[in-house]
Amino acid sequence: MNITLIFLLVFGLFIFLSSFFTVKQQTSVVVERFGKFLSIRQSGLQLKIPLIDRIAGRVNLKIQQLDVIIETKTKDNVFVKLKVSVQFMVVKETVYDAFYKLEYPHDQITSYVFDVVRAEVPKLKLDDVFERKDDIAIAVKRELNEAMTTYGYTIINTLVTDIDPDIQVKNAMNRINAADREKTVAEFEAEASRIRIVAKAKAEAESKRLQGQGIADQRREIARGLVESVDVLNKVGINSQEASALIVVTQHYDTLQAIGADTNSNLILLPNSPQAGSDMLNNMVASFTASNMVGESMKKGIKKVKKYNEPNLPIESKQEENPHSEE
Structure with a gap:
């Protein structure tokens, strides 16, 4: 009797406790x-009739992520692997559809991702796949939303997280990139070399210009000094030719003195005898005399030519030249 009572009490307690169940946050429970x-x-403490009602299943309302890896080829016949991450969730209002209409949601989503990616990627070249991966993700999201809304799922976001072409293609792309960078480096180095050459040429031109200007200024000052020296000598009764000769001889001996003062000089000046200064002076005087004679002869020749050509002028010309001749 006592055993039966204890059994009934235990069974009654079990029935009572099985009437209650809890539902976690962000979870829905389907009761049949x-x-x-x-x-x-929904979440919280819930009540059901024991032995009549049962929990058929629990539906997760949190955002879930499914990573799908697809291998396909591009328009330029390059095989590439894409990793597409799909973020999705079950809407609270459509838990019935999500539980009863779709048994394997991950497989369904994977199939749609494969279908969209293998329809979009073959339209693009490999470089365009990298540049337009967001367009691929948008196309996947649009197609999934249209299909999965019917089953109570909503697509939060789709991301193309990885694009992995064949290893040989990657090596070729790296070589192309390296060659392009080397080309850019060569162009910059050539431009820098050109700038250096132009700058050096400008500097040399400026140096030559300043050097020429300095030489011109030097010669101008020398000429001014010679003129002043000749004027001073003329004032004491020495004519221009003698003064010039004297200046030249003086400069000759100054040059010899400067050469002799330099102990490291290997220069030999020929002729180098006491008679050299006298010969130089005589030659200069003779050359000045000859040049004066040539100058006088040229002046006389010019006068004769003018006189010879005057009778050939028209009478009117002569009258115009000397209108008072008749008077």
Whole structure:
């Protein structure tokens, strides 16, 4: 009798406790009665009839992520692997559809991702796949939203997180990139070399210009000094030719003195005898005399030519030249 009572008490306690159940946050519970849908319970403490009602399943309402890896080829026949991450969730209002209409949601989403990616990527070249990966992700999201909304799922976002072409293609792309960078470096180095050459040429031109200007200024000052020296000598009764000769001889001996003062000089000046200064002076005087004679002869020749050509002028010309001749 006592055993039966204890059994009944334990069984009654079990029935009582099985009437209550809890639902976690961001979770929905589907309750069935005799195998038929009864209700959807949300988070908190819930009550059901023991042995009649049962929990058919729990639906996660959190955002979930599914990573899908697809291998396909591009328009330029390059095989590439893409990793597409799909973020999705079950809407609270459509838990019934998500639980009863779709048994394997991950497989369904994977199939749609494969279908969209293998329809979009073959339209693009490999470089365009890298540049337009966002367009591929948008196309996947649009197609998935249209298909999965019917089953109570909503697509939060789709991301193309990885693009991995064949290893040989990657090596070729790296070589192309390296060659392009080397070309850019060569162009910059050539431009820098050109700038250096132009700057050096400008500097040399400026140096030559300043050097020429300095030589011109030097010669101008020398000429001015010679003129002043000749004027001073003329004032004491020495004519221009003698003064010039004297200046030249003086400069000759100054040059010899400067050469002799330099102990490291290997220069030999020829002729180098006491008679050299006298010969130089005589030659200069003779050359000045000859030049004066040539100058006088040229002046006389010019006068004769003018006189010879005057009778050939018209009478009117002569009258115009000397209008008072008749008077």
